[in-house]
Amino acid sequence: MLIKSKRFSWVLFGLILNIFLFSLLRADVELKTDKNGYTYETVKENENLGRLYTLPNGLKVYMAQNKLKPVIETRIVVGTGSKYDPSDNTGLAHYLEHMMFKGNEIIGTVNWEAEKPYIEEITNLYEEHKKAKTQKEKNAVYARIDKLSYEAAKYAAPNELDIIVKSIGGKKYNAFTNNDETVYVLEIPSNELERWLELERTRFGGLVLRLFHTELETVYEEFNQNQDNDFFWVINDINKRLYSGHPYGEKTTIGRAEDLKNPSMTAIMDFYNKYYVANNMAIILSGDIDYDNTIKLLTKYWGDFRKNDKLEFKEYTAKDFTKIAVDTVEGRQTDFVAVAYRFDGEINQSESVKLGLLAEMIQNDKAGLIDLNVLQKQKVLSLEKVILSSRDYTTFMLVGIPKAGQSLEDVKNIILEEINNLKTGNYNDDLIQSVKNNVELGREQAKDNNGYLVDRFKNLFINNKNMDSMLAAETEFDSLTKDDMVKFSNDRFKDNYVVVYKKTGENKLKVSVEKPKITPLDLNNTNRSEFAKELMNEKTKNISPKFLDFKKDMQSFKLPNKNDVYYIKNTTSDIFKLAYVIDRGSYNDRELKIALNYSDYLGTENYTPEEFGEMLYKNALNISIDMNSENVIIVLSGLDKSFEKGLEILQDYVLNIKADSEIYKNYTDDLITGKNEVKKNKNVAINGISNYIMYGSKNPFNDVPSNEEIKNMDPDELVKKIKDLFNYKHEVFYFGPRDISTLKLPLNNNLEVKNPKTEKAPDKYKEQKITENKIYYANYDSIQNDIMILSKEGKFTLEMLPYSMLYSTLYSEGLSSIPFQKLREGKALAYSAYSYIKSPDKRGNSFYLISYIGTQSDKTDDAISSFKGLLDEFIVTEDQFIKAKELILKNIENQRIIKDDIYQAYLGNRRLGLKDDPRKYVYNKVKSMTYGEFKAFFEENISNQKYNMIIIGKKENILKADLEKYGTLKELKLEEIFGY
Incomplete structure (x- = not known):
C-alpha cells in the first residue's frame, strides 16, 4: 500500500513534468499582432497558455x-x-x-x-599566476593579488x-x-x-x-x-x-x-x-x-x-556505448548500486516523450513496476529512479540500497529484472492509461503554478523548440501504446549500461582545494553606487496587504457527531483535497508511527497491497499521511471526478486493513537497517544534536523504540491502532470545486463514529535551560566542519514575532545578509553562513537563535570567533534596518494566502493560540518600529547570550582548533544522538 512519500530519494526529475505541460495544449500555433504592433507566437484559441515574442536583436x-x-x-x-x-x-x-x-x-x-586600474592589474596577475611553474612563484603572485584586492575592495x-x-x-x-x-x-x-x-x-x-x-x-x-x-x-x-x-x-x-x-x-x-x-x-x-x-x-x-552575429555552437557527439561497464566507488556514506543507461537528450523530442512515459511506468510511487514488484514485496531496502536530463543526452538511472545481508550484486539483478519486464511487456495492460490519467491530474496542478510555467518555456528555449513542438509532443504522448513502449524498451535497453557499486571505504580520489592565505577585506557595507541610489529612490505604487479573516475565508459546518468540517471552494481547477486532522499523535502513542509506516505495505479485505496501489494510481488519486506530536493528518487528493472513488478507497484502507506477520518481519528488518544507514548522514546528526540541546538526552528525536521493542510488537495490535484512528475526535477540511451543500452526505460516512474519543497529547519533553556555554561535537569523515550555534530566546509571544523577523531578514536572507557579507564576502570563510530566529510551532515552546557556518577544518577557530563577534556586537546600520523593514512590509503586502493554504495557516495559528492573522500585527509593528527599539532588542536578546554549539567533522580536525575557550567540550557518540 504505497501511499506515502519516498523513504530514500535522490530524484532529479523533470521529463514527466514536461509531458504534463505538453498536455495543456489542444490547438494549433499561430502568429498574432498585439495592440502595439508586436508580433508574437501563441496557441490558437488558447492564448491564456502564453506568448512568445522575439525582439529584433x-x-x-x-x-x-x-x-x-x-x-x-x-x-x-x-x-x-x-x-x-x-x-x-x-x-x-x-x-x-x-x-x-x-x-x-x-x-x-x-x-x-x-x-578600474586595480581590476585590470589583478586580471593581468591572474594570467601570470596561471603561467607560473612552481608553487613558490604562484604564492608570490597571489600575495600581490591579495594586496591589490584589498585596495580595490x-x-x-x-x-x-x-x-x-x-x-x-x-x-x-x-x-x-x-x-x-x-x-x-x-x-x-x-x-x-x-x-x-x-x-x-x-x-x-x-x-x-x-x-x-x-x-x-x-x-x-x-x-x-x-x-x-x-x-x-x-x-x-x-x-x-x-x-x-x-x-x-x-x-x-x-x-x-x-x-x-x-x-x-x-x-x-x-x-x-x-x-x-x-x-x-x-x-x-x-x-x-x-x-x-x-x-x-x-x-x-x-x-x-x-547581439553576437558570429555566435556559433560546436555540436558534440559521444562515442557509441554498446557494452556493459562495471566499476566501484568507495565512500563513508550508504552502500548502493546504480545502473545507468544513455538516452538521447531533450533535443530529441520523440525520445523524451517516450522516456517520460517509461519513467512513470517503471516507478510512480503507487503502481509502477518497481513499486509493485520490488518495494511492495520488500525485495530491497530502497530503489529509486533518477533522471538527469540535458539537451544532448539523458541519463536514466536506477539506484538501489540493499537490505541487511543482501549483496549489491543481488540488487543489481533485481533492477535488471524490472528492465526486462519493460522489454517483455510483463505489466498490467492498464498501466499506460493510468499514467495518462495522472498526467491529467498534473495538467490541473500546473494551471496556475508560476514555477511550472516558466520552466516549460525555459525547456523550449534551451532545446531550440517552438511552441508548436509541444503540440507534437502531446499528440505523440496521447497516441503511445503498449506495443510502442515494448519496442522502445527493446531498442534502448540492451547490454549498454553502466553499473557502479558504491561501497563503504576510503575515497582515495577526494581532492581538497586548499584555500590560499588572504587578507580579510575591509568592506564598507554602506557604500552605494549612484545607480542604486537613484533606482531605490524611485517610487512605485504600493500594493495593499490582504490579511486573513478565517470566519470569512472559510465556511464550516458540523457533522452529526459534532466533528467540524471546514470548507474552501476551488474556483480555478478540478482538483480536490480532503484532509482529516485526528487528535492523536506521536506524544500519545510512539508505536503509532511504526503502525502507519507498516501499513504502507499492507492490503485490505478487498484489495491486495499491489491492487491497492494500482487502484489509487488508476484513478489519479493520492493518499498521504503525516504525523506530528499531536495529530495524524490523512489527506486524500485528486481529480474531482474520482472523489467518490477516493472516499471508498480511503474507508477501505482505514476500516479493512489486514495485518501480515511475514510482511511485518521484513518491515522490521528493513527499518532496523534503515536506522543504521541514517546514522551516516551528518545533516541528520545535526538535527539530532539540536534536539539533544533543546530537550536533553531523552528528546523527540532519539526517543524511539529499540530494535528489540520493534521486533516484539504485535502486527495485529499495530493494525488495530490504524483502525482505531477515526474513533478519536478529528476535524475535516475540504478544498475543491464542489458546493458545500453537496458535501454533508458523503462526508457523514463510515469513518464518522457516533461518539468520538478525546485524548489530549501529553507534554512529554521539557525544554532545557541553556545556562552555560557548551560545545557538542560528533565524529564524521568529511573535509568540512559544520558548525551550529544555538541560543534560547524565550517562550512564544506575538510581540516577539516582528523582532524575530527583522533579525532573520538582516542575518539570514540573501547575499547582503550580515553573515554572508562579513564571513563569506569579506573573509571567504564559508560557502554558506546565516543566522535566524526560529519561531516555535505551538504555544508554550520557545524561540531559538540558530546560526550556521560550514568551513574548512583549518578555519574552524576563525569561523567561530568571527561568527560570535557578529552575534555579540550590534553592527546593523540604520540604513540596513530601514531596508529590512521595507522588505518585510513589501513581502506582506504582496503575499496572498489562498486556496487550501488558508486552512494550513488556520491550523498553524491555532497551535500558537492565535485567533487572527498574525501578519496584521507584524505589519503594523514593523512599520512603527524604530532603530533604537531594534538595537535594544538585539542587545538584550542576542548579545553575549549563553549558547550551545554543535560541530560535526573529523574528530582529529575538530580537536586541532582551540575550542575550550568557547565552552565546555563534550563528544557525543552516535548512540547518544540517535538513541540506538
Whole structure:
C-alpha cells in the first residue's frame, strides 16, 4: 500500500513534468499582432497558455499570465552552460554565474575610474599566476593579488544587487548552472516590473570581476562539499563512461581542482562577451502581468541589448556505448548500486516523450513496476529512479540500497529484472492509461503554478523548440501504446549500461582545494553606487496587504457527531483535497508511527497491497499521511471526478486493513537497517544534536523504540491502532470545486463514529535551560566542519514575532545578509553562513537563535570567533534596518494566502493560540518600529547570550582548533544522538 512519500530519494526529475505541460495544449500555433504592433507566437484559441515574442536583436521573451497573486516569477536564461567551458578553464560558466552578482562599471562600485586600474592589474596577475611553474612563484603572485584586492575592495559596494532586489521586494534571488544553461531566478512584486527590468538590463549590460578572489574561495567550499558526497562521485563515474568524447563525460559543472586553483579572469570575460548576448538569451515571465504593457517595457530596456552575429555552437557527439561497464566507488556514506543507461537528450523530442512515459511506468510511487514488484514485496531496502536530463543526452538511472545481508550484486539483478519486464511487456495492460490519467491530474496542478510555467518555456528555449513542438509532443504522448513502449524498451535497453557499486571505504580520489592565505577585506557595507541610489529612490505604487479573516475565508459546518468540517471552494481547477486532522499523535502513542509506516505495505479485505496501489494510481488519486506530536493528518487528493472513488478507497484502507506477520518481519528488518544507514548522514546528526540541546538526552528525536521493542510488537495490535484512528475526535477540511451543500452526505460516512474519543497529547519533553556555554561535537569523515550555534530566546509571544523577523531578514536572507557579507564576502570563510530566529510551532515552546557556518577544518577557530563577534556586537546600520523593514512590509503586502493554504495557516495559528492573522500585527509593528527599539532588542536578546554549539567533522580536525575557550567540550557518540 504505497501511499506515502519516498523513504530514500535522490530524484532529479523533470521529463514527466514536461509531458504534463505538453498536455495543456489542444490547438494549433499561430502568429498574432498585439495592440502595439508586436508580433508574437501563441496557441490558437488558447492564448491564456502564453506568448512568445522575439525582439529584433534575437532576444526571446516568453510570458504567461496568472492573476492569482500580485507577483511575477522571472527567469533570465543564458543558453550556455558548462558544456562550453574552455578545456583549460573548466568550471568557468558556473564561476561566471557567481560573478554576475558582483556588478559592473555602474552597479556595485562607488568610483569605477579609481577601481578600474586595480581590476585590470589583478586580471593581468591572474594570467601570470596561471603561467607560473612552481608553487613558490604562484604564492608570490597571489600575495600581490591579495594586496591589490584589498585596495580595490575599498571602492566596492558589496552585494549591491541583492540590496536593490530586496528594496523592490524581490524573493528567491538565485541562479544555477548546468551542462547547457545558466539561469537567473527571482520572484518580484508585479508593481516592480519596470524597476526590475532596468536593474537587470544594467546588470547584464556589463561585467566587472570585483571581489574575485574571495568569491573564488567560496567556489572552493562548494567544490569541497561535493567531495564529501558519494553520489557525486558515482555520477562522475557514470558520466565518464556513458559520454566519452562529449563534454558531459569530460567536464563537471563545478570544474577540476587544478582549474579552480588557476583561474583566468580574461577567459571569464571572453566567455561572457561571447555568450551573454541577446540572441543566446531568453527572458521568461509568469504571473500578474499585462502582455501589451510588458512587451513595451521589455523592448524599452532590452531592445538595444547587444547581439553576437558570429555566435556559433560546436555540436558534440559521444562515442557509441554498446557494452556493459562495471566499476566501484568507495565512500563513508550508504552502500548502493546504480545502473545507468544513455538516452538521447531533450533535443530529441520523440525520445523524451517516450522516456517520460517509461519513467512513470517503471516507478510512480503507487503502481509502477518497481513499486509493485520490488518495494511492495520488500525485495530491497530502497530503489529509486533518477533522471538527469540535458539537451544532448539523458541519463536514466536506477539506484538501489540493499537490505541487511543482501549483496549489491543481488540488487543489481533485481533492477535488471524490472528492465526486462519493460522489454517483455510483463505489466498490467492498464498501466499506460493510468499514467495518462495522472498526467491529467498534473495538467490541473500546473494551471496556475508560476514555477511550472516558466520552466516549460525555459525547456523550449534551451532545446531550440517552438511552441508548436509541444503540440507534437502531446499528440505523440496521447497516441503511445503498449506495443510502442515494448519496442522502445527493446531498442534502448540492451547490454549498454553502466553499473557502479558504491561501497563503504576510503575515497582515495577526494581532492581538497586548499584555500590560499588572504587578507580579510575591509568592506564598507554602506557604500552605494549612484545607480542604486537613484533606482531605490524611485517610487512605485504600493500594493495593499490582504490579511486573513478565517470566519470569512472559510465556511464550516458540523457533522452529526459534532466533528467540524471546514470548507474552501476551488474556483480555478478540478482538483480536490480532503484532509482529516485526528487528535492523536506521536506524544500519545510512539508505536503509532511504526503502525502507519507498516501499513504502507499492507492490503485490505478487498484489495491486495499491489491492487491497492494500482487502484489509487488508476484513478489519479493520492493518499498521504503525516504525523506530528499531536495529530495524524490523512489527506486524500485528486481529480474531482474520482472523489467518490477516493472516499471508498480511503474507508477501505482505514476500516479493512489486514495485518501480515511475514510482511511485518521484513518491515522490521528493513527499518532496523534503515536506522543504521541514517546514522551516516551528518545533516541528520545535526538535527539530532539540536534536539539533544533543546530537550536533553531523552528528546523527540532519539526517543524511539529499540530494535528489540520493534521486533516484539504485535502486527495485529499495530493494525488495530490504524483502525482505531477515526474513533478519536478529528476535524475535516475540504478544498475543491464542489458546493458545500453537496458535501454533508458523503462526508457523514463510515469513518464518522457516533461518539468520538478525546485524548489530549501529553507534554512529554521539557525544554532545557541553556545556562552555560557548551560545545557538542560528533565524529564524521568529511573535509568540512559544520558548525551550529544555538541560543534560547524565550517562550512564544506575538510581540516577539516582528523582532524575530527583522533579525532573520538582516542575518539570514540573501547575499547582503550580515553573515554572508562579513564571513563569506569579506573573509571567504564559508560557502554558506546565516543566522535566524526560529519561531516555535505551538504555544508554550520557545524561540531559538540558530546560526550556521560550514568551513574548512583549518578555519574552524576563525569561523567561530568571527561568527560570535557578529552575534555579540550590534553592527546593523540604520540604513540596513530601514531596508529590512521595507522588505518585510513589501513581502506582506504582496503575499496572498489562498486556496487550501488558508486552512494550513488556520491550523498553524491555532497551535500558537492565535485567533487572527498574525501578519496584521507584524505589519503594523514593523512599520512603527524604530532603530533604537531594534538595537535594544538585539542587545538584550542576542548579545553575549549563553549558547550551545554543535560541530560535526573529523574528530582529529575538530580537536586541532582551540575550542575550550568557547565552552565546555563534550563528544557525543552516535548512540547518544540517535538513541540506538
